[in-house]
Every structure is written in structure tokens, then in C-alpha cells.
Amino acid sequence: MTESFLAPKIVIINTRAANVHSVDKALRKVGANPVITSDPEELASADAAVLPGVGASDAVMTALNSLRLTDPVKQFAASGRPLLCICIGLQVLFNSSEEGDLPGLGLVQGSVKLIPPGMKDKLGNKMKVPHIGWNEVHFTHGETERNPIFRGIPQGSHFYFVHSYRCVPDEQSEVAATANYGVEVCAAVVRRNVIGTQFHPEKSGSIGLQIYKNFFNLCFSTKNNENQPMAN
Numbered sequence: 251m252t253e254s255f256l257a258p259k260i261v262i263i264n265t266r267a268a269n270v271h272s273v274d275k276a277l278r279k280v281g282a283n284p285v286i287t288s289d290p291e292e293l294a295s296a297d298a299a300v301l302p303g304v305g306a307s308d309a310v311m312t313a314l315n316s317l318r319l320t321d322p323v324k325q326f327a328a329s330g331r332p333l334l335c336i337c338i339g340l341q342v343l344f345n346s347s348e349e350g351d352l353p354g355l356g357l358v359q360g361s362v363k364l365i366p367p368g369m370k371d372k373l374g375n376k377m378k379v380p381h382i383g384w385n386e387v388h389f390t391h392g393e394t395e396r397n398p399i400f401r402g403i404p405q406g407s408h409f410y411f412v413h414s415y416r417c418v419p420d421e422q423s424e425v426a427a428t429a430n431y432g433v434e435v436c437a438a439v440v441r442r443n444v445i446g447t448q449f450h451p452e453k454s455g456s457i458g459l460q461i462y463k464n465f466f467n468l469c470f471s472t473k474n475n476e477n478q479p480m481a482n
Contacts, residue, residue, distance in 0.1 A: 258297035258469035260284045263323070265313035268302040269452070273336070276452040280463040290322040298331055298469040299323075303338030304412070307362065308350030310342050320355065327357050332469055333444045334399070340439060340446030341417060349415050358441050360419040369432025377432045380414040385429045387437045387449065397426060397440045398471075399464045407457050409437070409449035417448065 260277065264270050264286050277284045277300075284300070285292060293299060301323065303310040314320045327333050335343055342354045347362035354362075369377045386406045389396055411429070417436040419425055427438035429449075439446040445465075451458035 255470070255474050257283065258466075258473040259295065260298045260300065260466070260469055261293055261296040262286045263293065263299055263301045263319065264288045265301075265303065265310050265317065265319070267305050267309045267313050268336075268339070269304055269450075270302060272450075272452040273300055273302050276459060276462045277466065279459060280466050282462075282466045282469075288317050288319065290317075290319055293319065293322050293326055296326070296331070297473045298333070298465075299326055300334045300336065300465075301339035301342075302336040303340075303342065305338060306349055307338055307341050307347040307354065307415075308352050310338050311350070311352040311354065314342070314355075315352075324355060324357065327355075327444050330443050332465065332472060334465055335444070335446040336452075337413060337448060337450055340448055341413075341415060343439070343444065343446055344417060344419075347415060357444055358417075358419055358424060358439055358446070359421065360417065362415045362417050365414055365416050365431060365435070366433055371432060380412060381431045381435070382412050383410065384408045385411050385431065385435075385437075385449075387427050387429050389427045389438075390425055397445060398468045399445055399461055400426065400438070401464060403457060403460060408454070409447075409451070409458060410453040411435075411437075411449045413448060417446075 341362045343358040344354045344360050426440040429435045429437040451461040
């Protein structure tokens with residue numbers, strides 16, 4: 251008897267303040283068939299979701315509020331289904347940001363702070379803010395202890411960043427990866443089923459596609475009731 255498997259329904263939340271088409275293209279390259287939507291009911295019926303964001307945290311929160319997506323995103327996260335948040339999508343997971351006045355989603359306890367100006371690299375060169383370009387990422391857990399989305403990614407892999415603010419979780423155990431930009435930058439966060447990256451996997455070449463492939467595999471396993479641990 252042949253087993254049948256169900257493909258997961260992955261939605262990309264369209265706040266109109268995000269590079270949704272780049273994320274859509276990346277997910278399709280790894281075999282997913284995502285749906286771009288601003289519809290709360292579409293989100294509620296999904297098996298997994300991606301919340302990308304660019305620009306400013308207030309712009310993303312304003313969009314979520316006006317589209318009546320704020321509570322549905324919180325409910326989705328509480329349901330245990332995989333939620334991947336990218337760049338500003340990561341930052342709005344937190345309680346507050348120095349960048350704006352609106353509260354964040356509060357799904358991760360902590361705040362978002364400006365990268366201190368005037369920081370210097372190892373050679374004494376002044377580092378510019380915003381942090382734009384490739385940077386090494388170091389995972390805080392070994393290969394087998396990591397969240398499945400980060401497995402198979404070598405320590406020190408380079409990912410593409412574009413940001414002026416850095417996330418500061420209250421719980422250090424929720425920091426899944428870091429980068430250095432004169433000051434330690436939280437590059438990724440994991441809190442149960444909620445995963446966030448400060449870098450852009452969709453702009454990070456083949457190593458970024460591996461993260462989307464891992465995310466798709468995690469969604470597939472979750473959809474088909476496999477016992478996939480949501481580790482850090």
C-alpha cells in the first residue's frame with residue numbers, strides 16, 4: 251500500500267511593506283507552492299506562514315493593524331504552526347522598537363535598539379549604519395541541537411543583511427544565531443514554532459535557499475504529523 255503525503259499550504263503575509271515576490275520565488279525554487287495573501291481567513295487555513303518585512307517596523311505594524319492581521323498572526327503563532335519572520339518581520343515580533351512608536355506583536359519578549367553609531371571593525375575602520383551587505387553568521391547551538399531550519403548550514407556561513415536596528419531578546423536562550431558588526435547582532439531567533447532571521451535568506455544565494463528548503467521540509471513534516479522537534 252502506497253503512503254500518500256499532503257503538501258503543506260504555506261502563505262506569505264503581504265503587508266505591502268515587504269519583498270513578498272522574492273520570498274515567493276525562493277520558496278518555489280525549493281518545491282513549495284506558496285500563496286501571497288493579506289486575507290486573515292487565508293492565513294487561518296494555512297499550515298505555515300512567512301512574515302517578511304522591509305523598511306520600518308511602524309510601517310509593518312500599521313499595515314498589520316489596518317489589514318486586521320495583528321490578532322490573526324498572534325493566533326497563528328499560538329497554534330504551533332511554523333511561522334518564519336524575516337528582517338523587519340523579525341523585529342515586529344518584539345514588544346517595542348526604538349525606531350517607532352507602535353508596539354510590536356509581543357511574540358518574543360524584548361526590544362529592538364539602534365545599532366550604536368561609531369562602532370569600528372577589527373582594523374579600526376568606522377562601520378556605517380545601516381548594516382548593509384554580507385556577514386558571517388554563527389549559530390549558538392551545535393548541528394543536532396539546532397532548529398531544523400538551520401541544520402546543514404555551516405558555522406560562519408555568510409548571509410545578506412540590510413538593517414539599522416538590532417533585536418535584543420530578554421531570554422538569551424532564544425538567540426539562535428549571531429553576527430558581529432562592531433557589536434553583537436542577533437541574527438536569528440527561535441521561540442518554539444516562531445523563527446526569525448535578521449538577514450534575508452532570499453538574497454543570500456544557495457545558502458539562503460537551503461534555509462527555505464529546510465523550512466519547506468519542516469512544514470511538510472509538520473503537515474504529515476511526523477515528530478519533528480522544534481529545537482533552537
